[in-house]
Amino acid sequence: MLKENLCRVLSLFLCLALLGGCGGDSAPQGNSDEDITAAFEELLAADYEVYYLLFADGLPVDRAGERELDGALYYPVTSQRFSNRGALKKRLEEGYAKEETVEALLAAPDAKGNPALAQRDGALWRSAACAVSALGYEVVEDSIRLTGRRSDLTATFSFQEEGLDGSLYETAMSISRTGAGWRLDAPRKDGERKLLREGSSQTSAYKEGTARRVAEDFLAAIHTGSAAQVAAVASGDCAAWEGVRITEARITGVTEELDSQGDYKVQVTVEDGKGFLPEGSQEYRLVVRCGQDMSWEAGQVIPFYFRPASERYYNWTGLETQSSPENEAANSIEVFISLYGMQTFASPWELPPETVAEFSMVMVKPQGEDMVYTPQEFAAAVERSFGITGFDGRNTEFYSQEKDGYLLWGRGPNSPYVLIGMPQTAGNSCQTEVSFYGDPLCTQRLHTLRYTMGKNPDGSWHFVSAQEIQTTE
Numbered sequence: 001m002l003k004e005n006l007c008r009v010l011s012l013f014l015c016l017a018l019l020g021g022c023g024g025d026s027a028p029q030g031n032s033d034e035d036i037t038a039a040f041e042e043l044l045a046a047d048y049e050v051y052y053l054l055f056a057d058g059l060p061v062d063r064a065g066e067r068e069l070d071g072a073l074y075y076p077v078t079s080q081r082f083s084n085r086g087a088l089k090k091r092l093e094e095g096y097a098k099e100e101t102v103e104a105l106l107a108a109p110d111a112k113g114n115p116a117l118a119q120r121d122g123a124l125w126r127s128a129a130c131a132v133s134a135l136g137y138e139v140v141e142d143s144i145r146l147t148g149r150r151s152d153l154t155a156t157f158s159f160q161e162e163g164l165d166g167s168l169y170e171t172a173m174s175i176s177r178t179g180a181g182w183r184l185d186a187p188r189k190d191g192e193r194k195l196l197r198e199g200s201s202q203t204s205a206y207k208e209g210t211a212r213r214v215a216e217d218f219l220a221a222i223h224t225g226s227a228a229q230v231a232a233v234a235s236g237d238c239a240a241w242e243g244v245r246i247t248e249a250r251i252t253g254v255t256e257e258l259d260s261q262g263d264y265k266v267q268v269t270v271e272d273g274k275g276f277l278p279e280g281s282q283e284y285r286l287v288v289r290c291g292q293d294m295s296w297e298a299g300q301v302i303p304f305y306f307r308p309a310s311e312r313y314y315n316w317t318g319l320e321t322q323s324s325p326e327n328e329a330a331n332s333i334e335v336f337i338s339l340y341g342m343q344t345f346a347s348p349w350e351l352p353p354e355t356v357a358e359f360s361m362v363m364v365k366p367q368g369e370d371m372v373y374t375p376q377e378f379a380a381a382v383e384r385s386f387g388i389t390g391f392d393g394r395n396t397e398f399y400s401q402e403k404d405g406y407l408l409w410g411r412g413p414n415s416p417y418v419l420i421g422m423p424q425t426a427g428n429s430c431q432t433e434v435s436f437y438g439d440p441l442c443t444q445r446l447h448t449l450r451y452t453m454g455k456n457p458d459g460s461w462h463f464v465s466a467q468e469i470q471t472t473e
Contacts, residue, residue, distance in 0.1 A: 036155050037146050039182040040175055044139065046095040047188045051135050053082070053091075054105060054116065061126050072114040074125035085119040086371045097176040097183035099365045100335045103408075105187065135189055137161040137169065153177050161193070167258055168197040174323055185323045192318040195256045210301050211262030214288045218303045219249040219266065235302050236417075240443035245272035248281065260301055261289035265309065276443045283309040287316075306441055307419075314420040314432070329430040329453040329461040330423045332385075335362065336463070338414055342436050342447055346465050348386035357393040360385040361408040372405040387454055387462035417442055428455040433469070 052058035059082060061075035068074075082088045085106065092102045110116045110127035118125045140160035148156040156174045163169065171191040175182050214233065221229040227242035246268060253265030269281040287305040305316055314322065314330040321327060336359060345351050360381040366373045373381065382391045393399055398406045417437040423430050430453040438444040450469045453461040 031152050033146050033149075036149070036175075036182065037144065037157070040146075040155070040157050040173075041144060043095055043175060043182065043184050044144075044188060046091075047184060048135075050092055050095060050105065050187070051189060053088070054108060055135075057130070059124075059126050063128075066128060067125070069118050069120060069125060070114070072110075072112070073128040074118055075128055077124040077126050079124075082124065084122055084124050085117065086369070088117075088124065089371060090369065093180075093365065095184055096187070097178055097185050099363055100331075101186060102365070103362050136164050137171070137188075137191075137193075140168075147172075155182075160196070161191075163258065165259055167195060169193040170196055172318075193256070195258065198257065208259055210259045211257055211288050214301045214303065215251060215262055215264050215286055218286070218288070218306075219251070222246050223249050233303065234441060236439040236441070237444065238439070238441075240274060240276060240439070242274075243272065244270070244274050244277065246270050246277075251286075252283070261287075263287050266306075276445070278308060285309045303441060312422050314422055315418065317422075325459065326425065327423060328459075329425070329451075330420055330432050332363065332453070332461055332463070333432055333434065333451050334420055335359075337416060337418060337420075337434065341414065341416055342449060344449060344466050344468055346467065348388050348463055351386075353391075353393060354396050354398075356382060356386060356388075356391060357396040357398045357406065358408065361398065361406060370403075372400070372403050372407060374405050378406045383462070384456055384458075384460060385462055387456070387464065423453075429453070429464075430455070430461060433471075435471075 049058075060078045062078050063075050065076045066073055067076070077083065082091070089102060089106060092105055096102055096105075106117060108116050110129040112127075112129045114127055114129065116127045116130050118127070138161060140162055143160040145158050146155060147158050154174060154176050156172065158170055158172050161169045161171050171188075171193050173188065173191050174185045176185055177183075218230070218233045221233050222241060222244060223246050225242070225244050225246070227238045227240070230241040231238040248267060248269035250267055251264050252267045255263035255265065257264070264286045266284045266286050267281070268284045270277045270279045273279050285305065285307060286303060288301055288303045290301050307313075307316075314327060315334060322331065339359065339362070340355055343351065343355070348356060357378075360378070361373055363385050364377075364381040366377050368374070378393060379389070379391070382393070383389055393406060394401075398408065400407050417440055419435045419437070419442055421433040421435075423432045432451045432453070433448060434451060435442070435448045436446045438446050448469050448471050449466050451466045452464040454464050456462055
């Protein structure tokens with residue numbers, strides 16, 4: 001425990017050391033490779049600040065002013081710089097290209113699943129149940145390299161990071177040029193990492209070899225055909241595993257392996273897959289990791305994904321694939337599902353007005369610093385997200401008669417058990433199939449929806465329909 005706390009403190013000190021150079025309103029905007037690299041380095045520093053503010057106790061609070069909000073305890077934030085949600089959101093918008101990224105960070109949950117941040121009467125409040133967590137990775141000095149450019153709109157970078165357990169990674173990230181300048185496509189915490197060297201594990205939060213042990217225990221459990229044996233290793237309802245006949249399940253390759261997470265290639269022979277595992281012999285992909293996205297307060301390492309390697313799902317691809325323009329439709333679908341779960345509709349007009357209003361604002365940010373969407377901005381956002389005109393949102397909770405505009409109230413997303421297929425695009429139409437499951441390992445399929453999207457003039461996508469389809473495993 002002492003070593004874990006030491007690593008946490010050291011990480012926070014490193015974070016603070018970089019903050020001295022943060023706080024500018026924009027990164028360098030030149031077009032040379034040197035200018036773009038300098039912009040990326042400044043955005044990384046800004047990302048450090050954001051992580052410190054949101055996840056490392058960087059927002060000062062008055063603990064004596066504790067107050068109950070929506071059934072949970074919160075402290076008032078005493079920061080003069082970030083006294084309200086709008087000021088904090090503006091700082092995030094200076095670093096990230098996508099509105100949904102900003103909203104997801106602002107809506108991050110605390111240790112109990114409640115919003116970590118809340119706003120009341122114009123003031124910002126921080127949850128009393130926020131768990132301080134270290135980012136877990138430090139950038140290796142002088143390792144940043146520009147790896148690709150697409151005209152003057154996007155650029156990709158790679159750099160090395162060292163984990164708190166001494167492991168060395170190569171990390172890939174990308175930036176996009178927006179109307180306000182260069183911005184990160186995603187936070188560094190979500191960067192795509194490739195293991196270069198396993199660490200010593202002496203400072204790891206998990207015992208040496210934990211991921212490998214969990215992977216092997218899981219494969220041994222499914223080999224028994226006993227749901228009880230699988231439940232001892234995996235989370236959620238494991239009833240579907242009862243009676244499964246697997247005669248071979250062995251690790252044949254490693255994509256990534258740390259103490260706390262692992263991505264494995266597994267040779268599997270299935271004689272009776274009980275309808276959810278294809279029968280025969282083929283390679284599978286097995287991913288195990290800790291239960292709460294690498295935080296120091298996380299629980300045990302468990303299996304999260306086990307499917308044939310031939311199957312590809314958008315939500316189980318890397319950052320580079322997810323952030324590519326051709327997959328933007330799938331990204332919108334993933335955000336929609338995280339907020340509203342499984343909703344079917346033959347036309348966006350069938351959706352609840354609150355859903356149409358909120359989602360449209362999540363995907364597009366307003367121009368004004370007061371974060372109020374004018375009626376014109378709101379109408380344009382609805383048309384961009386759902387392809388409809390004439391929608392009246394004045395009867396929703398998001399309309400403010402006093403401001404004659406619309407306000408977006410932050411809330412945390414959900415994490416349903418889904419497999420999102422890769423989008424299939426033909427001309428100006430795109431279809432994506434999403435299966436919803438009743439368990440984390442996606443053995444108990446409940447429904448499958450086909451989302452149809454239409455392309456907007458600016459290249460973005462709007463929802464056309466989401467209809468249930470019948471499929472066979």
